[in-house]
Amino acid sequence: MSDRDTLFSAPIAQLGDWTFDERVAEVFPDMIQRSVPGYSNIISMIGMLAGRFVSAGSQVYDLGCSLGAATLSVRRNIQAEGCRIIAVDNSPAMVERCRRHIDAFRAQTPVEVREADIREVTIENASLVVLNFTLQFLQPDDRLALLKKVYAGLNPGGALVLSEKFSFADQTVGELLFDMHHDFKRANGYSELEISQKRSMLENVMLTDSVDDHKARLASAGFHHAGVWFQCFNFGSLVAVKENAK
Ligand SMILES: C[S@@+](CC[C@H](N)C(=O)[O-])C[C@H]1O[C@@H](n2cnc3c(N)ncnc32)[C@H](O)[C@@H]1O
Ligand SMILES: O=C(O)C(=O)C[C@]1(C(=O)O)C=C[C@@H](O)C=C1
Numbered sequence: 001m002s003d004r005d006t007l008f009s010a011p012i013a014q015l016g017d018w019t020f021d022e023r024v025a026e027v028f029p030d031m032i033q034r035s036v037p038g039y040s041n042i043i044s045m046i047g048m049l050a051g052r053f054v055s056a057g058s059q060v061y062d063l064g065c066s067l068g069a070a071t072l073s074v075r076r077n078i079q080a081e082g083c084r085i086i087a088v089d090n091s092p093a094m095v096e097r098c099r100r101h102i103d104a105f106r107a108q109t110p111v112e113v114r115e116a117d118i119r120e121v122t123i124e125n126a127s128l129v130v131l132n133f134t135l136q137f138l139q140p141d142d143r144l145a146l147l148k149k150v151y152a153g154l155n156p157g158g159a160l161v162l163s164e165k166f167s168f169a170d171q172t173v174g175e176l177l178f179d180m181h182h183d184f185k186r187a188n189g190y191s192e193l194e195i196s197q198k199r200s201m202l203e204n205v206m207l208t209d210s211v212d213d214h215k216a217r218l219a220s221a222g223f224h225h226a227g228v229w230f231q232c233f234n235f236g237s238l239v240a241v242k243e244n245a246k
Helices: 022-035 039-053 069-077 092-103 140-153 171-187 192-202 211-221
Strands: 059-063 084-089 111-115 126-132 154-165 225-232 235-241
Touching: 022 039, 022 092, 039 069, 039 126, 039 154, 039 225, 039 235, 059 069, 059 140, 069 084, 069 092, 069 126, 084 092, 092 111, 126 140, 140 154, 140 211, 154 211, 171 192, 211 225, 211 235
Parallel strands: 059 084, 059 126, 084 111, 126 154
Antiparallel strands: 154 235, 225 235
16 A cells, blocks of 8 residues: 555645656555546456457557556456567656566566656557556647557557546536546545645646547547547546557
8 A cells, every 4th residue: 555645635835737746656556546536447447458459479558657557457467478568657756666566566578667758659569558547648739649659559459548537518517527526535535625736736737638539539540449438427448449450
């Protein structure tokens, strides 16, 4: 278990923009579990998707890997031989902890943890690419280029898992799911102050899209097959599959 997240429990005079720094990395497992409804289900089901999609001799990319939760789930479920997982994050605090975390467990499939910007990483010979709550932290103008690169780097029959916090075109539904997410945080022990301070810090940094925006962007990137496979309130995950060669 990681330390309990109490980062925003006292009033902060100058709320800056959100960063994935040392203090966030230290409490991250507790923070994400208590903040993202369905997180642990998504992590274990990414493993199931890996069992299905990862093919022999191919690579898996976990882009914005944080402490490597998705990477570990993938590694536990890979059935194929000769695969490699490349886990990438640009936060030194996350990468340092991720390396330690991954090395703590022994397994067949090698994992390379890279400290890099996902916009700069080459993607090749991939059977599975995971963007688990990462795309939302890229500037909107950079998102399509990343997805095009993912599409080009996937082998035929390969898949992208894209998990995000969603926005909604319908105001009534959007407000309901936003409120239910806040209820979820309160039920997990976060105070009004913690919820509102974190929300202001994320405001300029995490810009969310609707499911329709995601589907349209995935189509522009080349994916002809994409759909939601999981949703809880305003959080969810899409899978996009590259068609098999004819
Ligand atoms: C919400 S966390 C992802 C959680 C993680 N995928 C999991 O399943 O536990 C977002 C991560 O994306 C990383 N990130 C954001 N922008 C990035 C970029 N341009 N390049 C690499 N990593 C990035 C952050 O450092 C952070 O660790
Ligand atoms: O929207 C929120 O309130 C969140 O806490 C979301 C979110 C995310 O989706 O990545 C933001 C930052 C933390 O990494 C954990 C969760």
